[in-house]
Amino acid sequence: MSALQPSELDRPTLARDRSAADTDLKSVSAALRRAEFGDRMRSLLLAAPLLILLVLSFGIPIVLLLSRAVYDPTIADALPKTAQALGNWNGQGVPGDDAFAALAADLKENQAKGTAYELAKSLNARLPGARSQVLKTVRKLESADGPAALDAVKSVPFWSAPSTWPAIRSGTRSLTSFYLLSALDLRWNADGGIEQVPPEQAIFIQVFLRTFFVAASVTLATLILGFPLAYLIANVPKGLAAILIVAVLLPFWTSILVRTAAWTVLLQKFGLVNDFLLLIGVTSDRVDLMYSRIGLIIAMTHIQLPFTLLPIYSVMRTIPASQMKAAYSLGARPFTAFRRVYIPQVFPGVMAGCMLTFILCLGYYITPALIGGASDQLISNFIANYVNVELNWEMAAALSFILLVFTLALFGIFARVLGLDRLKLV
Amino acid sequence: MVETGNVPIDLVTVETATVLQGCDAGILERLDYSKIAPRDKFIQGSALDCGVGLDAYGDILAYDPTVLKEAPTSVLDLFDTTKFPGKRAMRKFPAQNLEWALMADGVAPADVYKVLATPEGVVRAFKKLDTIKKDIVWWDAGAQPAQLLASKEVVMTTAWNGRIQNAIDTDKKPFKIVWNNQILEYDMISIPKGARNTELAYKYLAYISEPKNNAKLASYITYGPVRTDAASFVAPDALPKLPNAPDHLKGAYLVADTEFWGDYGEDLVKRFNAWLAQ
Structure with missing residues (x-):
C-alpha cells in the first residue's frame, strides 16, 4: 500500500489519508445509523398502538384537565363589556358608572342566554357570597332598562363593596393563577402581593403534609413487615415458599374496596380487633380504631404490603446463599456480612418497593374515605369532592397539578440518588 | 340534563x-x-x-337506652360530653349542626338564623362545634345513623326520624327518639x-x-x-x-330556614369542609 512507503509519510499525505479514512468511517456510520433508524422505526411502529392509546386516553385528558387549573374563561366570556370598561380602571375602590352600566348590559345578556347561573357560580368560587348576589341582581334587572338598569345594579350593596371589583377584574383574565395559589393556601391581596389565606380557610398545605405523612408511615410499616417476610420466603424450601407467596398474593387479588370494608368490620368498636385486645388484656377499654389515623394506617399497610414485598423478594431470590457463607469464611461477623454483602444487593429492590408503595399511597381515596375520620382525609378525597360534589373542576385540577409536581419531584430526587437503571421492580 | x-x-x-x-x-x-x-x-x-x-321530616336525636343509662332530653345534649360521654354521630353537613350549636350556646330558636347570618354568629357556631369535634363520627347517608347506633360505635346520633323509626319498627331495635329541639324540614x-x-x-x-x-x-x-x-x-x-x-x-323546635340555606349554603359548606379538615 502506498501509505507504507516512506516517501509518502509526509504530513499532507497523512492528512489526505486520514480524511479519506474519515469519509469511509462516515459512510459506514451513516449506513449503520440508517440501519438502526430502520430498526427503531420498526419497533416504534410495533409500539405505536400502545403509544397512541396512551396519548389519547392518558396524555391528552390529563393535559386538558390540568389546563383548567390555569385557564378559566367563564367570567371573561360572560362579562365582555365589563372587562372592556375595566380596562382603564386604576384598581382602587369602586370603578365609575360606565363599568356599572357595562355590568348591567352583560348581566342582561347572560340572563337572556341562560348563563347567569354559570357566571354566579364561577364568581362565587373566587368571592364567597357572590352567587346569591349575582342572581338577585339579575332578578332585579328583569324589569329594568337603560338608566333604571344602572340603578338596579347600584341598589345591590354587594357591587359597591371594596372586594367585589378586584375579584371581577381578576376573573375577566382567562389565564389565572387563582386556583394554583388557592391550592397552596395563598391568594392575591389588594396591593397585588401574595399572602396566606386566613387560618380558618387554610386547608390544603395541611392536607398535603398529612398525605405525605400517611404515605411515609405506611411505607415504613410495609418495609418493617415486608423485609423479614420476603427474606423468609426467599430462604425456605420451594414448596413452603409457594404457599407463603400465595398467602401474600391472595389478598392482593381481592378488590381494594372489599379489603377496606373487611377492615371496617375488624376495626369497629365492637369488632374482632377490639375483642382480642380486651381478651389478652392489652387495653382496659375499647379503643377507637375506626375513623382514626391509626386505623387508616393499619388498613393501608395491609393493602400495600405486597407492593413493597414483591420487588424486595424478587431481588433477594437472586442472591445466592453461598455469598454470605463466603463472607463468614473471610471472617465477617453475621451483622457485618449482612450489612456489607446482603444489604447493598437488596437495596435497589427495597427502594423500588418503597417508592411504589409511597407513590400509590399519595393517591389513596377509598380507604381514607371509609376508615379515616374527618381529619384523616387525604388530598385525593378533596380532589374527588371538587370533581363530584362541588363541580369546581378548576380547583380539582389545581390540586392534582400540585400533587403531580410533588410526586415527580420526589421521583426525580429518588432517580438522582439511586439511578433509575438500578431500579428493580420485579 | x-x-x-x-x-x-x-x-x-x-x-x-x-x-x-x-x-x-x-x-x-x-x-x-x-x-x-x-x-x-x-x-x-x-x-x-x-x-x-x-x-x-324531623332532624332528631336517637340513642340506645340499653347503652345510655341516663336518657337525653333534648337534641342539644349532643354538646354535653360530661353527662353523656362517648362518640356521637352527626351529619357531615353544616345545616342543622350549626343551628344546634348556636342553640346549645344559648341562642333562642327564633334568633338562630339572624345570628347565623352574621360572620360572628358563624364563628360562634363553629367554636361550639369545636368543643365536641373529637367526639364526633360523621355520617353521609341516611342509613348510617341506625347502623352506627346498632354497632354501638356511637352512644347517640342525629338522624332523620323515619330512618330510626324504621329500625325500631322493622328491625326491632331498642332505639329511642328525642324530639325536643328537633329541626323540621x-x-x-x-x-x-x-x-x-x-x-x-x-x-x-x-x-x-x-x-x-x-x-x-x-x-x-x-x-x-x-x-x-x-x-x-x-x-x-x-x-x-x-x-x-x-x-x-310541644317542646322547642325549629323550622329549617330554607331561604337562609339557599343563600349561605354554598359558603357555609365550604367553611364547614375546611373546618372538618383542620
Missing part, C-alpha cells in the same frame, strides 16, 4: 335549599299552583315557587324545566297534594303531611310517630 335539552324525567325529589337554587339557576319549572292545590293550604314554607312539599318535589310530560306531572302533583293522599305516606314511613288539613286522614297508629304530631311540637 336541562342544559343538553334532553330531559328524560318529568319529576324530581329535591331538598328545599336545592329547590331555591334550582329556581334561580332556571333549571326547575315555576309551578302553577292553580293546577295543584290552593297554596295557602300548605304548612308555611312547604309550597315554594319551584317545588311543592311532599312530606315533613320538608321533602320537595319539582318539575325540571323542559320536561316532556308537564301536564301529567301536574296531575301527579295535584294527586299527591290531596289531603287524604298526602296523609297516606305516613303509613309507609313516618314522615308527616305538609297540608294543614291532612292530619285527620293520617292512620291512627302512625300519627304519634310523626315529626309534626302535636306531642312532638
